[in-house]
Amino acid sequence: MESFVTQVRRDILRMVHKVNSGHPGGSLGCTEFISVLFQNIMERKPGFEMNGVDEDLFFLSNGHISPVFYSVLARSGYFPVEELNTFRLINSRLQGHPTTHEGLPGVRIASGSLGQGMSVAIGSALAKKLNKDSHLVYSLHGDGELQEGQNWEAIMYASAKNVDNYIATIDVNGKQIDGTTDDVLHMGSLKDKFTSFGWDVLEISKGNDIEAIVEGINEAKSRTGKGKPICVLLYTEMGNGVDFMMHTHAWHGKAPSDDQLENALSQNPETLGDY
Amino acid sequence: MKKYTDTGKQDTRSGFGAGLTELGRTNPNVVALCADLIGSLKMEQFIAENPERFFQIGIAEANMMGIAAGLTIGGKIPFTGTFANFSTGRVYDQIRQSIAYSDKNVKICASHAGLTLGEDGATHQILEDIGLMKMLPGMVVINPCDFNQTKAATIAIADYEGPVYLRFGRPKVANFTPENGSFEIGKGIMLNEGTDVTLVATGHLVWEALLAAEALESEGISAEVINIHTIKPLDEAIILKSVAKTGCLVSCEEHNHLGGLGESISRVLVKNTPVPQEFVATNDTFGESGTPAQLMKKYGLDSEAIQAAAKKVLIRK
Numbered sequence: 001m002e003s004f005v006t007q008v009r010r011d012i013l014r015m016v017h018k019v020n021s022g023h024p025g026g027s028l029g030c031t032e033f034i035s036v037l038f039q040n041i042m043e044r045k046p047g048f049e050m051n052g053v054d055e056d057l058f059f060l061s062n063g064h065i066s067p068v069f070y071s072v073l074a075r076s077g078y079f080p081v082e083e084l085n086t087f088r089l090i091n092s093r094l095q096g097h098p099t100t101h102e103g104l105p106g107v108r109i110a111s112g113s114l115g116q117g118m119s120v121a122i123g124s125a126l127a128k129k130l131n132k133d134s135h136l137v138y139s140l141h142g143d144g145e146l147q148e149g150q151n152w153e154a155i156m157y158a159s160a161k162n163v164d165n166y167i168a169t170i171d172v173n174g175k176q177i178d179g180t181t182d183d184v185l186h187m188g189s190l191k192d193k194f195t196s197f198g199w200d201v202l203e204i205s206k207g208n209d210i211e212a213i214v215e216g217i218n219e220a221k222s223r224t225g226k227g228k229p230i231c232v233l234l235y236t237e238m239g240n241g242v243d244f245m246m247h248t249h250a251w252h253g254k255a256p257s258d259d260q261l262e263n264a265l266s267q268n269p270e271t272l273g274d275y
Numbered sequence: 276m277k278k279y280t281d282t283g284k285q286d287t288r289s290g291f292g293a294g295l296t297e298l299g300r301t302n303p304n305v306v307a308l309c310a311d312l313i314g315s316l317k318m319e320q321f322i323a324e325n326p327e328r329f330f331q332i333g334i335a336e337a338n339m340m341g342i343a344a345g346l347t348i349g350g351k352i353p354f355t356g357t358f359a360n361f362s363t364g365r366v367y368d369q370i371r372q373s374i375a376y377s378d379k380n381v382k383i384c385a386s387h388a389g390l391t392l393g394e395d396g397a398t399h400q401i402l403e404d405i406g407l408m409k410m411l412p413g414m415v416v417i418n419p420c421d422f423n424q425t426k427a428a429t430i431a432i433a434d435y436e437g438p439v440y441l442r443f444g445r446p447k448v449a450n451f452t453p454e455n456g457s458f459e460i461g462k463g464i465m466l467n468e469g470t471d472v473t474l475v476a477t478g479h480l481v482w483e484a485l486l487a488a489e490a491l492e493s494e495g496i497s498a499e500v501i502n503i504h505t506i507k508p509l510d511e512a513i514i515l516k517s518v519a520k521t522g523c524l525v526s527c528e529e530h531n532h533l534g535g536l537g538e539s540i541s542r543v544l545v546k547n548t549p550v551p552q553e554f555v556a557t558n559d560t561f562g563e564s565g566t567p568a569q570l571m572k573k574y575g576l577d578s579e580a581i582q583a584a585a586k587k588v589l590i591r592k
Contacts, residue, residue, distance in 0.1 A: 051350045100377050108348050110377045113368050119338045120373055123345020123353075126330065130306070131349055150369070153338035160333075 001210050003271035004075065005035050009241045010274060011071035011084055013264050016255040019088040022096070025251035027068035029173050029208070029236040030140065034068050036213045038076045041221070043135060048078055048105035056135045057124055059109055061117020062142035062171065063097040064253070069107075070094050074275070078106035081275040115148025117141060118168060122158050122229075125166040136224060137166045144176030147185050152197075158229040159198030167220045169232040172207070175249035190233055200228040207236035242267055276492050277467045279451045279485055285422035287443035287479065288386040292317025293422075294429025295354060295384075299325045302352065302433050308343055309356045310336045315445075316356035316386050336361045340369035344379040352380055352433055358392075359385035359442060360401040363408060374438050375411040382432050383408075384441045388418070389478070389529035390557070390574055391567035392445040400562035406534020408440040409507045415460060416507040418442040418528075418536075420481035422450040424504060427458035435460055444529075446567040448479040463510035465517075469499035472585045473517040476527035477503045477536050480555070480576060484527050487581035498585060506536050511543045518544065523551045523588040527581055532556035551591035553584040 008031050016022035038044070042056040060069050067087065074081040079093070086092035093102040097112030109120045121139040128135060145151070158166060170190060178184050187193070194201045200223050204216035213234075220230045238252070239245025242264040245256075256264055298305040299321045307321055308330045322329045332339040336357055343353035355362065362385035363370070374381045390400050409416045417432070417439065419425040425443050432439045466481070467488055476484035481502045488498035499517050503510060518524050524544070526537035537554040544550055557574050571577040 050348060052348055053350070057348070109344065109379075110372050113372045116337075116341050116369055116373050119341020119369075120345040120348075122338075123342035124348040125345070126342065127346045127349025127351050130327070130351065133349070150337040150341065153333075153335035154341065157332065157335065157338055157342070161330075 007272040012067040015087040025238040026065040059139040063111030073106035118154040207234040281449035284447040287425040290422035290425030294426040344373040359388035363404040390570040396564040397561040431458040449482040463513040464502040467500040469497040480527040486578035527555040553588040
């Protein structure tokens with residue numbers, strides 16, 4: 001798993017460097033989580049069917065961290081890893097933000113305009129209940145993204161209607177484009193907010209620690225089916241794994257220079273083979 | 276001219292309710308969502324017969340659009356129900372990203388369109404919804420003319436794979452199309468053949484256009500009347516064939532002249548057969564409180580307005 005995560009970090013850095021755009025900070029912060037989810041946790045069928053019946057589903061709501069999503073999808077077999085080379089280029093299926101429009105396997109909804117993914121995930125969880133499909137739905141959201149009001153409509157709905165086959169994870173890195181979430185729009189205690197909205201809340205304090213993530217998500221799984229939606233507060237470090245990208249929001253939406261890339265890659269040596 | 280009979284005034288939203296009820300019985304994948312307007316959307320019977328396939332979302336239209344998109348992932352065919360204003364402008368970005376750009380098979384069903392919901396006034400009277408929806412790539416836009424056609428359209432869109440905006444209204448209007456008739460998306464209907472002027476109408480203004488044609492006939496003017504229930508994709512052939520004969524056209528809709536059916540027709544005409552066109556539509560304005568009949572008259576959407584527009588366009592030929 002360590003080697004998988006290291007390779008995904010390399011992919012992210014090389015993808016954003018090549019096109020001098022994209023969002024490395026949040027991508028690196030969620031690399032362990034999305035890798036663990038696809039490699040260790042989710043029950044997935046081979047191939048890709050949009051309907052996703054009889055398998056677990058994942059929705060990325062904060063679509064700007066597409067580099068980590070694309071890398072994990074490719075290295076989990078959804079499409080050839082060589083295609084990562086087309087990220088953000090003209091005529092690519094790997095758009096700046098994820099979309100179903102170009103038919104990229106693994107993507108089930110477009111995201112980028114923030115705050116919409118939770119509603120979609122809830123809808124798919126409701127479809128699973130109608131289909132008597134006992135598999136789970138996972139989603140990932142930024143903490144800053146929770147400033148979008150649609151989330152709170154969805155959060156209210158999920159508990160009121162007992163959508164208990166659903167685990168929503170919040171990437172709590174405390175940062176957004178304009179600064180810290182506390183500075184931009186202080187949101188108070190997310191734990192208290194989700195709890196007061198009727199969710200079962202679980203915290204993973206070491207959100208970049210593979211073992212802690214595995215343990216935490218398995219705990220979250222064990223709490224499904226009990227009448228409440230599950231919220232995982234995943235405390236991560238934006239830019240994790242690259243020393244100069246950590247402890248700052250500067251790398252939210254900025255690509256590294258040639259020298260910076262070299263430095264960053266030296267901290268993350270090739271493991272599974274570069275694309 | 277060909278005679279059409281109003282078999283009894285009914286609201287088009289009840290046509291939607293009847294169509295949804297039938298879908299509940301015939302298509303197990305159809306599900307319905309509502310944002311606290313079950314009675315207004317006439318969804319009671321569907322809900323009574325299929326409680327497990329109905330989702331009461333509460334007053335949260337953005338969430339409703341997202342949940343509808345999610346339900347399609349799993350093979351469901353969601354029909355969302357709320358007023359036209361809250362089905363479009365309020366949730367434009369949710370429809371754009373989660374439904375249209377994501378190619379989701381959601382049917383956005385919108386009641387209380389236009390001015391004729393009446394007394395509630397301009398906050399609820401959207402006159403921009405056709406424009407908003409027709410601009411979205413891949414979105415089908417349908418505005419049926421009466422109860423029977425709304426029912427038929429509701430049933431038909433379940434068999435179409437892709438996002439659809441279905442627009443209907445609150446007031447009781449003439450019901451004159453065949454009961455249990457068929458509905459073909461994108462296919463205009465020739466209601467009356469004429470030689471002097473083409474009247475192309477959508478929604479309940481189709482009936483007003485028929486009344487206008489009758490009045491014009493008594494003055495010796497022969498009007499062709501076409502029911503364009505599908506604004507997108509537009510049946511260009513039926514329009515071009517008609518103006519090749521008549522040489523002028525009046526478009527009729529309960530919508531702003533900016534962005535509506537009339538502008539779609541203008542585009543077709545200037546690209547193919549430039550002929551004079553007049554617009555029976557609202558003139559870049561908000562609505563106001565009043566009875567449907569008062570509003571139709573004040574804002575120039577009734578049969579008399581269509582007659583006047585026809586005479587005006589005839590002079591410009």
